[in-house]
Amino acid sequence: MKKILFPTDFSEVADNAFVHALEFAKIVNGELVLLHTFELPVYDNQFFPENYNVLFDSLQLIEFDMFKEEIPKLHNIATERNLDHIRMSHRLMDGNLLHNIKKAIKEEKIDFIVMGTSGATGWEAFFIGTNTGNVLTAVDVPVLSVPLESKFKKIETIGFTTRYRAKDKKALKDVLKIAKKTNAQVKCLYVKTNNSDVSEATIKQWEEEFADEPIQFSVIPSDDIQDTILDFILFKDIDVLAMLTYKRNFFVELLKPSLTQKFSNRLHIPILAIHE
The missing domain is CATH 3.40.50.620 (HUPs)
Known part of the structure; x- marks a missing residue:
C-alpha cells in the first residue's frame, strides 16, 4: 500500500487539496499521513526566567487543541465523498515545515506528497520559494501540487x-x-x-x-x-500535468505572473512534479 503525506495548515487551500489527496489515495490504493507542523516563537528565557516553560507549554496546548478540532472536519470531508474507508493517520510536529516533511518521509516511508498552492500567483510562488516550492526541490518523492482553483474531477x-x-x-x-x-x-x-x-x-x-x-x-x-x-x-x-523537476528555472518562466494572467484558465490543474 502506497503512503501519501498530506501536509496541512487547515486552510481553504489545504482542504481543497485534501479532496485530491483522498481521490489520489483511492487511485493508487494508498493511505494518508496527515501532517500539521508549527513553529513556536523564539524567546530569550533570560527575560522569562520563571514562566518560560509555562509559556511554551501553553502555546503547544493551543496548537494541539486546534489540531484536535480540525482533524474531524477532514474526516467529515472523506465521509461526504464516500472515501472514509481511506486509512488515515495523523502527525503533529513542532519545528520547520521542510525539516519535518523530510523526517516524516523517512520515518513513514512516504511514496507521494500532496500539497495545495493558491492564487493567480500561486503557480509562480510554488516554484520560487513557498513551502510547496521548497518541498519540490528538497525531496525525492513525487509531489502533487493542487491550486485552490482546481476542483477535483475524474482524471481522464x-x-x-x-x-x-x-x-x-x-x-x-x-x-x-x-x-x-x-x-x-x-x-x-x-x-x-x-x-x-x-x-x-x-x-x-x-x-x-x-x-x-x-x-x-x-x-x-x-x-x-x-x-x-x-x-x-x-x-x-x-487534467493533470506530470513533469520532471530537472529545470526549476523553467518552471519559474512557465508560470510567471504575465503568463498566469494570460493563461489563467489553463493553469487550474494539478501538477505532478517527479524528482529526477
Missing part, C-alpha cells in the same frame, strides 16, 4: 512533458501505472526547438515500445516552449 487525461531521455522513460512508466488505475490516457509532449538534439530514430523507438499502451505522442516544433506547453494543456484537455 494525464499530460507528460518529455525530452526522450532514459530518466524520462522511467518517469513515464510510473505515470502510466497511475493512468491505468484510473483508465486515463497519457499524452506526451516534446517541444522540438532549433537546438533540439533528439533523433527521429529515438522518437520512433519510444513510439514502438509504447505502441500497446494508452499513450499518445506529440512532437511540436517551436522555440516558445512555455506557450506550447500551455496550448498543449488547453487543446489536449489535460
Whole structure:
C-alpha cells in the first residue's frame, strides 16, 4: 500500500487539496499521513526566567487543541465523498515545515506528497520559494501540487512533458501505472526547438515500445516552449500535468505572473512534479 503525506495548515487551500489527496489515495490504493507542523516563537528565557516553560507549554496546548478540532472536519470531508474507508493517520510536529516533511518521509516511508498552492500567483510562488516550492526541490518523492482553483474531477487525461531521455522513460512508466488505475490516457509532449538534439530514430523507438499502451505522442516544433506547453494543456484537455523537476528555472518562466494572467484558465490543474 502506497503512503501519501498530506501536509496541512487547515486552510481553504489545504482542504481543497485534501479532496485530491483522498481521490489520489483511492487511485493508487494508498493511505494518508496527515501532517500539521508549527513553529513556536523564539524567546530569550533570560527575560522569562520563571514562566518560560509555562509559556511554551501553553502555546503547544493551543496548537494541539486546534489540531484536535480540525482533524474531524477532514474526516467529515472523506465521509461526504464516500472515501472514509481511506486509512488515515495523523502527525503533529513542532519545528520547520521542510525539516519535518523530510523526517516524516523517512520515518513513514512516504511514496507521494500532496500539497495545495493558491492564487493567480500561486503557480509562480510554488516554484520560487513557498513551502510547496521548497518541498519540490528538497525531496525525492513525487509531489502533487493542487491550486485552490482546481476542483477535483475524474482524471481522464494525464499530460507528460518529455525530452526522450532514459530518466524520462522511467518517469513515464510510473505515470502510466497511475493512468491505468484510473483508465486515463497519457499524452506526451516534446517541444522540438532549433537546438533540439533528439533523433527521429529515438522518437520512433519510444513510439514502438509504447505502441500497446494508452499513450499518445506529440512532437511540436517551436522555440516558445512555455506557450506550447500551455496550448498543449488547453487543446489536449489535460487534467493533470506530470513533469520532471530537472529545470526549476523553467518552471519559474512557465508560470510567471504575465503568463498566469494570460493563461489563467489553463493553469487550474494539478501538477505532478517527479524528482529526477
